[in-house]
Amino acid sequence: MPFKVLHVGLGPIGIAIVRQVASRKGLTIVGAVDIDPAKAGQDLGDVCGMGRKLRVKVTSDLARTIKSVRPDVAVLCTSSSLKKVLPEFETVLKLKVPIVSTTEELAYPVKSNRATARKIDALAKRARVAVLGTGVNPGFTMDALPIVLTAVCERVDAIEVDRVQDASIRRLPFQQKIGAGLTREEFAERVRLGTVRHVGLAESITMIADAMGWKLDRITDEIQPKVADHAVSSQFLTVEPGLVCGLIQDGAGYRKGKALIRLHMEAYLGAPESFDAVRVAGTPPLNMRIAGGVHGDIATASITVNSIPKVLQAAPGLRTMRDIALPSFAGG
């Protein structure tokens, strides 16, 4: 019997997940909910540009849809913010449906989100279902993967992770999220407003620190513009020299003035080489590199879909990538 999946949120990531679930054995789409009234009533296949009908109508009332289609799991992709998604989580969990979500702040709740996380944990336990936040980053390349590497270590002194991505092959909203095409002033303003940034470094740092047993006294998260020194283009836009082509973001976790964890991200149009790298200072030291990097959009959709069977067998409550079964492709 395939698992019945309800999709909540049909932005670019939500759509990428629908496309994967539609073609995976063991999963069947029973419903899709989005707040955009223009999508309501349309066939999900049309909304997702699939060129074929999925025979599932997009709806706008979450509770009513759950009661009518009785999903085994809800995949929630509506916001990066834990506080923003809380009402949706409450609705889904009151109806006792497990959740896999790409909400970045859910991947590993930081201090300021712990009260909200505790609420979700309590609701999930009452419903006797599991909730998981996942994605490629946070959720994998800058946290779960470096954590897994340390399994072979006798001692870990520090962890450094680099994620460098040529953003020109990514979707337009991602290129906008990293500030491509803005002036430096516009970029600074968007950073101030919080609309240009990667959400997740503090979450990843907290996850690593907890796994290593390190009590941090400070976490930093700083964003710089990457300014084009020559014209760079993607299929969606061209950035002239002097304008911003992306961002450089650095997170660090300190204990007694020493950075035990350093996460370095570069995402900009025209980056000469995409890669993911992890350096573990310890015994033995480890030096891992994924040439070409892990493609963000495919990866976030994949890890979300691959996590569904693991969440369905996990213990009730708010889970993280640290306490579900070993992450893996799940498809056959």
Add this chain to the structure above:
Amino acid sequence: MPFKVLHVGLGPIGIAIVRQVASRKGLTIVGAVDIDPAKAGQDLGDVCGMGRKLRVKVTSDLARTIKSVRPDVAVLCTSSSLKKVLPEFETVLKLKVPIVSTTEELAYPVKSNRATARKIDALAKRARVAVLGTGVNPGFTMDALPIVLTAVCERVDAIEVDRVQDASIRRLPFQQKIGAGLTREEFAERVRLGTVRHVGLAESITMIADAMGWKLDRITDEIQPKVADHAVSSQFLTVEPGLVCGLIQDGAGYRKGKALIRLHMEAYLGAPESFDAVRVAGTPPLNMRIAGGVHGDIATASITVNSIPKVLQAAPGLRTMRDIALPSFAGG
């Protein structure tokens, strides 16, 4: 309260584990058992060449020692063979003690070992404790790690893993196990007898196949000598040109004549570069490399020690690296 650890088997790996446990927070050594009568009655620190007493006497009677020291977990490092360790497992599990073991065949039981594995699983469930087989290989570099990487994949078509190690920096028994110093004829004879080989490729292939949902119809495991073309040395021995300096071992998992999984190992004195590499053919494709490789002796001891807290919180039964909590350093 630290977890009380009983060490069973004081060969090179067992000793390396004792040395780590002795210096880790959260763990305390309460006993050590070995079949070698020369070790019985000696202080464990002396037997492990630690230059200090551990105030634990090595004993030879497993059941009596468990009843007297009441460990929270037993670390078993006595043999590669599941059938050989079965009597020890029975003794430990009848006394309701969880087990972490470096027994290679336990890392992921292959078809011919499933009956024995089922016995251990039943004993562990009856005792309401978990049992885990782990190590660097099998247990990590050629199975758990490639499996984890596929978590970001939408599709996986094939997996290839390389593990190349300069054996000159490894312990003497390892150098002997890979046939260093033998003639080609002696090597062939030892391969025939099963005393020169890496145990674990079939286990790793089976673990990967199960994680991917692939039903294999054939697993191969072939050993070739690596012959020195110039004199190569370690601190323990020198191999003249024309003699064997190590082994090359290839495992593959086939479905319908196609190799979906290929594991390639080289371990010989004088390998120019040690590394571990994983290539996942799929969407997205992945190309990972650990420069310098993962040092086998430290890594096997580390992952065993790091698994102790995870085994103590795992569900009862025979567990594998696929179903305990996310592997990681655990020390603080």
